[in-house]
Amino acid sequence: MKLSTSALLASSIVSANGASLSLLNDLLDIVPILSPGPSSTSTDPNQYVNLFLGADGGGHVFPGPTLPFGMVKMGIDVINSAAGDAYSGYAPDGQVDGISMMHESGTGGAPEYGVVAQLPLTGNVNLAIDNSQPRPDNASIGYYQIFLQNGVEVEFAPTAHAGIYHYTFPADQAANVVVNITHHLRAPSRPYWTQYFTGGNVAVSSDLSQYTGESTFKGGWGEQGDWSIYFCGQFDTPAKSVSSFVGQASSSSLTASSSSQDQAAGVIFTFPDGATDVNSRVGISFLSTDQACANLAAEINHYDVQTTTSQALDAWQSEVFDKVTADTSNSTIATMLYSSLYATHLLPSNRTGENPLWTSSEPYYDDWFTIWDIFRCLTPLYNIMNPDHASGMVRGLIDTYKNNGYMPDARSANQNGRTQGGSNADIVLADAYIKNIGQGEINWNDGYSAMVKDAEVQPPNNNDPFAPDSSTKEGRGALPDWLKYGYITRNYTRSVTRTMEYAMDDFGLSVVAQGLGKTADYQKYLNRSANWRNIWNPEASAKGYSYKGFIQPRNSDGTFNNTNYDPMSCGGCYWGDDEYEGKPVEYGFAVPHDIATLVEYAGGDQTFIKRLDDMFGVYGGAVLGDIGNEPSFLTPFLYNFVNAQYKTVETTRYLINNHFNSGNSGLPGNSDA
Numbered sequence: 209m210k211l212s213t214s215a216l217l218a219s220s221i222v223s224a225n226g227a228s229l230s231l232l233n234d235l236l237d238i239v240p241i242l243s244p245g246p247s248s249t250s251t252d253p254n255q256y257v258n259l260f261l262g263a264d265g266g267g268h269v270f271p272g273p274t275l276p277f278g279m280v281k282m283g284i285d286v287i288n289s290a291a292g293d294a295y296s297g298y299a300p301d302g303q304v305d306g307i308s309m310m311h312e313s314g315t316g317g318a319p320e321y322g323v324v325a326q327l328p329l330t331g332n333v334n335l336a337i338d339n340s341q342p343r344p345d346n347a348s349i350g351y352y353q354i355f356l357q358n359g360v361e362v363e364f365a366p367t368a369h370a371g372i373y374h375y376t377f378p379a380d381q382a383a384n385v386v387v388n389i390t391h392h393l394r395a396p397s398r399p400y401w402t403q404y405f406t407g408g409n410v411a412v413s414s415d416l417s418q419y420t421g422e423s424t425f426k427g428g429w430g431e432q433g434d435w436s437i438y439f440c441g442q443f444d445t446p447a448k449s450v451s452s453f454v455g456q457a458s459s460s461s462l463t464a465s466s467s468s469q470d471q472a473a474g475v476i477f478t479f480p481d482g483a484t485d486v487n488s489r490v491g492i493s494f495l496s497t498d499q500a501c502a503n504l505a506a507e508i509n510h511y512d513v514q515t516t517t518s519q520a521l522d523a524w525q526s527e528v529f530d531k532v533t534a535d536t537s538n539s540t541i542a543t544m545l546y547s548s549l550y551a552t553h554l555l556p557s558n559r560t561g562e563n564p565l566w567t568s569s570e571p572y573y574d575d576w577f578t579i580w581d582i583f584r585c586l587t588p589l590y591n592i593m594n595p596d597h598a599s600g601m602v603r604g605l606i607d608t609y610k611n612n613g614y615m616p617d618a619r620s621a622n623q624n625g626r627t628q629g630g631s632n633a634d635i636v637l638a639d640a641y642i643k644n645i646g647q648g649e650i651n652w653n654d655g656y657s658a659m660v661k662d663a664e665v666q667p668p669n670n671n672d673p674f675a676p677d678s679s680t681k682e683g684r685g686a687l688p689d690w691l692k693y694g695y696i697t698r699n700y701t702r703s704v705t706r707t708m709e710y711a712m713d714d715f716g717l718s719v720v721a722q723g724l725g726k727t728a729d730y731q732k733y734l735n736r737s738a739n740w741r742n743i744w745n746p747e748a749s750a751k752g753y754s755y756k757g758f759i760q761p762r763n764s765d766g767t768f769n770n771t772n773y774d775p776m777s778c779g780g781c782y783w784g785d786d787e788y789e790g791k792p793v794e795y796g797f798a799v800p801h802d803i804a805t806l807v808e809y810a811g812g813d814q815t816f817i818k819r820l821d822d823m824f825g826v827y828g829g830a831v832l833g834d835i836g837n838e839p840s841f842l843t844p845f846l847y848n849f850v851n852a853q854y855k856t857v858e859t860t861r862y863l864i865n866n867h868f869n870s871g872n873s874g875l876p877g878n879s880d881a
């Protein structure tokens with residue numbers, strides 16, 4: 209299958225008054241062209257993929273090499289960066305204190321993983337890390353190269369569950385590789401969400417060429433309990449000596465650790481004098497050291513980085529790039545498109561066969577970081593572009609419900625958490641259902657049960673200090689209000705966000721219920737999906753805006769609550785506020801299932817268009833929407849519902865040209881997967 213994106217790539221920006229025939233032509237082209245048959249000779253996607261697009265400027269995109277949805281994501285881990293905590297491991301400056309096997313991409317909450325690391329050091333090692341800038345990195349698909357300040361060049365490449373390193377040491381220095389089993393990413397600026405090392409061990413083979421062991425960590429944005437990762441490392445050159453270390457070294461660059469739980473421990477391989485080229489390969493597993501070694505043996509039986517790189521490139525070609533043809537001569541646009549396609553295939557991670565918690569023949573995906581970030585646009589794209597993975601994801605979500613009790617809204621290190629608004633896996637499933645993903649592989653009775661659990665059973669409170677009212681782990685924390693009043697009162701945090709998302713989620717249930725012939729449920733959840741209307745206050749107004757009517761927090765007695773309410777503000781916009789990361793005026797548009805009613809409430813077609821015009825600044829005036837954050841991602845497309853399609857074209861092009869670019873800071877916010 210090929211998707212032609214020629215129309216989306218047509219580069220001319222049409223001025224506000226220029227709704228023209230050429231636009232109409234573009235719109236006619238926008239329908240994806242699905243052509244059967246083999247893909248044409250594809251161009252090398254490296255020509256257009258900038259792996260660093262969004263890695264800087266707060267985008268936190270992971271630039272290291274990996275496979276599509278790969279479990280192993282190899283990358284450098286940087287500390288003391290002027291850019292702040294390194295959420296994906298990478299930062300444009302600062303010191304490299306490890307090159308590790310697992311990362312997330314684009315997250316904004318706090319860093320996770322950065323585990324199973326190696327670090328090359330030269331000379332008479334005292335564990336002083338001196339790998340500051342300039343440290344030019346080169347990255348291409350399936351390949352990373354870094355020149356460390358200490359003179360060591362490192363190249364590395366990944367398979368699904370293993371990775372390979374090639375070190376070139378300066379000839380006149382002793383060559384060492386540190387295996388730091390406590391290594392992990394930290395969040396010095398958000399210590400309450402940092403990870404901790406809680407235990408581990410490492411054993412070295414008698415010929416000093418291999419090591420195996422395990423490390424256990426806890427903490428992170430999802431406030432995970434203990435989880436363990438096992439590793440199996442090999443060198444092509446046996447060391448001449450191996451020493452172990454426990455505790456911090458004296459160098460000031462190593463004193464960032466603030467907890468006694470967070471000590472350094474590991475082993476240092478020192479290679480024979482004159483060794484300049486040293487190769488290593490490492491397998492990892494969530495199951496056991498034996499499985500880590502088996503994964504390594506199955507996936508890398510050589511020490512050639514290029515071989516592994518070209519296998520990775522092949523996987524990216526067949527799973528992603530062969531499916532999309534961009535007819536554009538504009539290389540800026542092509543770079544933005546291809547780099548975004550790349551970056552949107554990093555999470556979740558395919559962990560099938562690597563689930564330590566239960567035995568199942570179903571696929572398993574972890575690193576939903578997070579569904580709240582991707583259910584609006586990205587999982588629907590997977591359902592079109594990558595139905596095999598999409599089916600596996602849905603089956604994995606359903607299996608997680610069956611074995612853990614709930615589907616996640618976010619999940620990492622095999623544990624659910626955190627839920628930001630609704631139980632949006634309901635939308636992931638509903639979209640897969642209507643697109644007939646999985647073609648019989650998905651047990652929809654179980655899938656529907658998972659959705660009903662979200663919609664009917666309140667999860668136990670995990671007593672989150674940021675939102676003590678109800679669960680942030682999974683499910684719908686504010687369910688009692690939803691069932692009693694048909695909206696969430698301010699007795700619960702994020703009352704407006706939850707009301708809007710629970711309505712959308714219930715629409716997801718109605719879609720699947722209808723398809724399964726559950727007519728009563730279909731009616732019930734369709735009814736509940738209209739509950740967002742309960743918090744629409746037709747009298748609500750905002751200074752400077754002629755139109756009236758916005759969503760607003762509502763009390764249990766039915767009156768609207770005016771305390772600290774402004775449709776144009778979300779206060780702190782965080783866990784304890786009425787709206788999470790979006791203003792009432794933004795969340796008010798978030799009813800893709802009920803647009804006809806929204807248009808009517810908004811004052812009819814012309815006022816609706818005027819309201820949309822005020823969102824992104826395309827037509828001068830207000831800029832009420834934030835295209836750098838998810839709640840407004842669907843809004844530019846709403847013109848399509850009132851026969852103003854040309855304004856969707858103008859708006860999306862304006863946003864692309866004004867808020868995105870092909871550079872390393874090319875995203876207007878965290879990429880959020």
Ligand SMILES: *[C@@H]1O[C@H](CO)[C@@H](O)[C@H](O)[C@H]1NC(C)=O
Pocket residue numbers: 344345346355
């Ligand atoms: C990156 O790779 C290219 C192509 O191999 C090479 O010419 C260039 O010197 C490398 N850049 C750095 C900073 O090493």
Ligand SMILES: *[C@@H]1O[C@H](CO)[C@@H](O)[C@H](O)[C@H]1NC(C)=O
Pocket residue numbers: 305327335386388390391392393457462463464465470471472473
């Ligand atoms: C080992 O990792 C820990 C945790 O990331 C870090 O604090 C310490 O500096 C590292 N030590 C070495 C020698 O790499």
Ligand SMILES: *[C@@H]1O[C@H](CO)[C@@H](O)[C@H](O)[C@H]1NC(C)=O
Pocket residue numbers: 219538539540541864865
């Ligand atoms: C290519 O696209 C970019 C982004 O839309 C635009 O700024 C630039 O003018 C275009 N270049 C050409 C030659 O059309």
Ligand SMILES: *[C@@H]1O[C@H](CO)[C@@H](O)[C@H](O)[C@H]1NC(C)=O
Pocket residue numbers: 368558559560561596597600
């Ligand atoms: C997911 O991973 C498993 C185990 O490596 C593999 O067999 C399966 O093909 C992967 N799924 C897809 C859709 O590639």
Ligand SMILES: *[C@@H]1O[C@H](CO)[C@@H](O)[C@H](O)[C@H]1NC(C)=O
Pocket residue numbers: 728731732735
């Ligand atoms: C749907 O809601 C309407 C009123 O809001 C109510 O009359 C009707 O009984 C509801 N239907 C179901 C199936 O709950």
Ligand SMILES: *[C@@H]1O[C@H](CO)[C@@H](O)[C@H](O)[C@H]1NC(C)=O
Pocket residue numbers: 697698699762763764765
């Ligand atoms: C919170 O719940 C209490 C008890 O049900 C109720 O009296 C109160 O009005 C509610 N607060 C709001 C803001 O609705």
Ligand SMILES: *[C@@H]1O[C@H](CO)[C@@H](O)[C@H](O)[C@H]1NC(C)=O
Pocket residue numbers: 698763764769770771
């Ligand atoms: C309005 O909201 C405030 C702040 O949440 C709350 O303290 C107050 O009780 C609410 N008013 C009513 C009438 O429930």
